[in-house]
Amino acid sequence: MACDISMNEAPAVAPSAGYIPRNAIDHMSPFFFKSHSHSHGHAHHHSHSHRHHHTNHNSSQDAHSVNPTTSLQNPTPRRLSAVDSSLSAPTYNTPPATPPLKVTSQTIAAASSPAVLSPTKKHTGKPVEKDSVAWCTARARIPTPDGSEYFLHIYENTMDKKEHLAFVFGDQIRSKSLDRVQPNETETDRVKRGAYTGRLVSSVQNENQTSMTDTTIATPVAINSEDSVMEDTPKAAGTAASAPLVRIHSECFTGEIGHSARCDCGEQLDEAIRLMKAEGAGVVVYLRQEGRGIGLGEKLKAYNLQDLGYDTVMANLLLNHGADERTYEVAQAILEDLGQNQIRLLTNNPDKIEQVEKNSEIKVVERVPMMPKSWEALEQGRLDEFEVKEGAVENKIVKGKELDRYLKVKVERMRHLISVPTSL
Numbered sequence: 001m002a003c004d005i006s007m008n009e010a011p012a013v014a015p016s017a018g019y020i021p022r023n024a025i026d027h028m029s030p031f032f033f034k035s036h037s038h039s040h041g042h043a044h045h046h047s048h049s050h051r052h053h054h055t056n057h058n059s060s061q062d063a064h065s066v067n068p069t070t071s072l073q074n075p076t077p078r079r080l081s082a083v084d085s086s087l088s089a090p091t092y093n094t095p096p097a098t099p100p101l102k103v104t105s106q107t108i109a110a111a112s113s114p115a116v117l118s119p120t121k122k123h124t125g126k127p128v129e130k131d132s133v134a135w136c137t138a139r140a141r142i143p144t145p146d147g148s149e150y151f152l153h154i155y156e157n158t159m160d161k162k163e164h165l166a167f168v169f170g171d172q173i174r175s176k177s178l179d180r181v182q183p184n185e186t187e188t189d190r191v192k193r194g195a196y197t198g199r200l201v202s203s204v205q206n207e208n209q210t211s212m213t214d215t216t217i218a219t220p221v222a223i224n225s226e227d228s229v230m231e232d233t234p235k236a237a238g239t240a241a242s243a244p245l246v247r248i249h250s251e252c253f254t255g256e257i258g259h260s261a262r263c264d265c266g267e268q269l270d271e272a273i274r275l276m277k278a279e280g281a282g283v284v285v286y287l288r289q290e291g292r293g294i295g296l297g298e299k300l301k302a303y304n305l306q307d308l309g310y311d312t313v314m315a316n317l318l319l320n321h322g323a324d325e326r327t328y329e330v331a332q333a334i335l336e337d338l339g340q341n342q343i344r345l346l347t348n349n350p351d352k353i354e355q356v357e358k359n360s361e362i363k364v365v366e367r368v369p370m371m372p373k374s375w376e377a378l379e380q381g382r383l384d385e386f387e388v389k390e391g392a393v394e395n396k397i398v399k400g401k402e403l404d405r406y407l408k409v410k411v412e413r414m415r416h417l418i419s420v421p422t423s424l
């Protein structure tokens with residue numbers, strides 16, 4: 001018998017709903033919400049003022065009590081005062097136009113220099129100005145099957161060791177830290193890290209493919225946006241409003257890669273990308289905050305607790321985690337680096353809006369809701385059109401009871417701004 005007897009006493013259904021402040025963890029027990037019944041529904045405006053309301057700790061009736069002394073707190077956001085004062089490269093307000101890389105004798109000489117070709121020589125794009133939390137180290141064009149393309153930007157930061165990403169749609173959105181000229185860098189260095197404008201054109205001859213010679217490294221050609229070659233690049237289907245669409249998306253391996261029907265994360269990412277392609281501009285900030293910041297391993301444990309009947313919030317708390325351990329300083333820094341201070345944010349999560357605006361210049365001028373596709377279809381009486389087995393992903397729709405439950409918990413306990421279909 002595979003069942004864990006210690007869990008047999010677990011209630012089949014999670015305790016009654018109530019708003020959970022993000023990072024709530026101290027004094028939590030699975031029964032805590034029973035003794036604290038007044039509603040904190042999603043009409044509440046701000047989470048912080050409620051953080052201290054949930055302090056009754058009814059440990060006497062709690063077999064699975066969370067030890068408050070082991071509670072995990074968010075790391076205090078830290079801004080470094082100066083990243084590297086020894087660097088004094090000029091700061092550019094506009095992207096420095098990268099001239100076409102002509103293979104002149106000078107370029108070849110530069111590219112042939114051992115310093116340039118040495119694999120140990122790196123230009124990290126480390127920022128020179130104070131208070132930079134994140135900076136872009138590389139960017140590359142990613143073509144997609146429908147013929148459109150975006151530029152994937154990779155970021156380093158001062159808060160963690162993770163590689164956070166930005167999917168940038170449209171040529172007008174540039175990374176200041178990437179475009180900044182690094183001391184001693186050559187045009188080839190800039191091309192390698194993606195700090196060019198326009199598009200690169202392949203000019204490496206077949207016979208050069210097997211080895212990277214001094215000459216082949218100098219052959220990429222950057223073409224300025226104004227050049228005629230840009231006519232070959234896909235045009236935006238529409239025009240972006242003055243504030244671009246932005247999605248701040250947290251990593252979800254199971255939902256995005258694993259075809260999980262426990263959540264709609266993959267569907268949301270696809271939809272955000274679709275909308276940005278249609279507008280011809282936008283940014284998906286992709287944060288490596290798997291499982292609302294608890295990590296994939298812990299999220300899998302949370303799924304096991306969810307299979308026992310606990311909801312997503314309580315499962316986190318039972319694992320000694322906050323309901324939501326994510327932070328948004330890196331997202332703020334990435335958006336600032338990309339020059340995006342006025343944004344239309346694709347989200348249902350009011351906490352995300354509050355966090356991204358906090359202590360920053362960034363203003364969410366509009367919230368663009370993300371209605372779960374299956375709920376939209378249900379409301380429109382079209383759910384039967386998606387003839388898929390429960391839990392299957394088809395036609396970009398994730399549906400099923402587990403998804404419904406996950407979404408309802410977001411509405412009831414995390415203030416998410418979506419209406420639950422009347423039939424649920």
Ligand SMILES: Nc1nc2c(ncn2[C@@H]2O[C@H](COP(=O)(O)OP(=O)(O)OP(=O)(O)O)[C@@H](O)[C@H]2O)c(=O)[nH]1
Binds near residue numbers: 249253265292303346
């Ligand atoms: N701990 C935990 N994390 C989950 C679970 N299901 C999904 N996640 C994570 O929740 C996060 C979802 O983040 P987002 O897509 O940014 O969505 P959100 O904050 O819910 O808000 P929206 O912007 O409205 O989508 C991802 O990090 C997922 O890995 C779960 O059951 N437990």
